Amino acid sequence: MLKLKNIHTYYGNIQALKGIDLEISEGEIISLIGANGAGKSTTLMTTCGIVPAKQGSVKFKGQDITHMPSDEIVKLGICQVPEGRRIFPYLTVAENLDMGAFLRNDNDKIKKDFEYVYSLFPILAERKNQAGGTLSGGEQQMLAISRALMSRPKVLLLDEPSLGLAPIIVKQIFSIIKKINKEQKTTIFIVEQNANLALKAAHRGYVMETGMITMTDTGENLLANEDVKKAYLGI
Numbered sequence: 755m756l757k758l759k760n761i762h763t764y765y766g767n768i769q770a771l772k773g774i775d776l777e778i779s780e781g782e783i784i785s786l787i788g789a790n791g792a793g794k795s796t797t798l799m800t801t802c803g804i805v806p807a808k809q810g811s812v813k814f815k816g817q818d819i820t821h822m823p824s825d826e827i828v829k830l831g832i833c834q835v836p837e838g839r840r841i842f843p844y845l846t847v848a849e850n851l852d853m854g855a856f857l858r859n860d861n862d863k864i865k866k867d868f869e870y871v872y873s874l875f876p877i878l879a880e881r882k883n884q885a886g887g888t889l890s891g892g893e894q895q896m897l898a899i900s901r902a903l904m905s906r907p908k909v910l911l912l913d914e915p916s917l918g919l920a921p922i923i924v925k926q927i928f929s930i931i932k933k934i935n936k937e938q939k940t941t942i943f944i945v946e947q948n949a950n951l952a953l954k955a956a957h958r959g960y961v962m963e964t965g966m967i968t969m970t971d972t973g974e975n976l977l978a979n980e981d982v983k984k985a986y987l988g989i
C-alpha cells in the first residue's frame with residue numbers, strides 16, 4: 755500500500771534519512787522504533803509530504819506521491835497524528851472532531867463516525883463541549899487520534915502516541931489503535947520510542963539508527979531479538 759524506496763531527506767545540509775526502504779501492506783500495523791534523533795519523525799514527514807525526499811520515491815497504491823503537496827496526500831487518505839498532538843486548544847472537542855471531517859460532505863456517515871469515536875473514547879463524549887486545551891495530555895492524544903479518524907483515513911500515521919503520557923493511558927491508547935486496525939481495517943504506521951508496546955501492537959517492525967533502517971522483522975521476532983532487547987527494551 756505504501757512503499758518508500760531509497761529515501762534521502764535533508765534539513766538544509768543535514769542528511770536525516772540515508773536511503774530508507776520501507777513497505778506497508780494494506781491492513782498492517784507497522785512500528786518504526788529507534789533512539790532520539792534516529793530519523794523516525796522525518797520518515798513520517800517524508801511519507802506525508804511535509805518534508806519531501808531529495809532522492810528516492812514514496813508510492814501509495816502504486817501512485818508516486820514523493821513530491822505531492824501534503825494537502826493532496828491527505829485527500830488520498832493518508833492522515834498524520836503529529837507528535838505533541840496539536841489539537842485546536844480554543845475549539846471544543848466536538849469542533850476539533852468536525853475539523854477532522856472538513857473534507858467530507860457525507861453528513862449521515864459523519865454523524866456515525868462521531869458516535870464511533872465517542873464509543874472508542876467515552877471520555878471525549880463527556881467532554882464534547884469543553885475546549886480542547888483544557889483536556890489532559892492523554893485526552894488530547896485521544897482527541898488527536900479521533901480527529902484523524904474523522905477523515906476516514908486509509909493509512910493512519912502516528913508520531914510518538916505515547917509521548918509524555920502515563921503508562922496506563924499509553925496501554926489504553928495502544929489497545930484502541932489495535933481495535934481501529936481490526937474494526938476499520940485502517941492501515942497504521944507508528945513511530946515510537948516505547949519499543950515494547952509498539953512492537954507488541956505491530957504485525958511487523960523496523961529498527962532505525964542514524965538515518966538508516968538496520969533491522970526489520972515481525973513485531974514478535976524483534977521483541978525476542980537480543981540486540982533489540984539490549985538497545986531498546988532495557989533487558
Ligand code: ATP
Pocket residue numbers: 765768769770788789790791792793794795796797947
Ligand atoms: P525523536 O524521537 O527525538 O523525535 P526521531 O528519530 O524522530 O527523534 P528526527 O526528528 O526525524 O528523529 O530527526 C532526525 C535528524 O534530523 C536528527 O539528527 C535531528 O537533529 C535532525 N532534524 C530534525 N528536524 C530538524 C530540523 N527542523 N532542522 C534541522 N535538523 C533537524
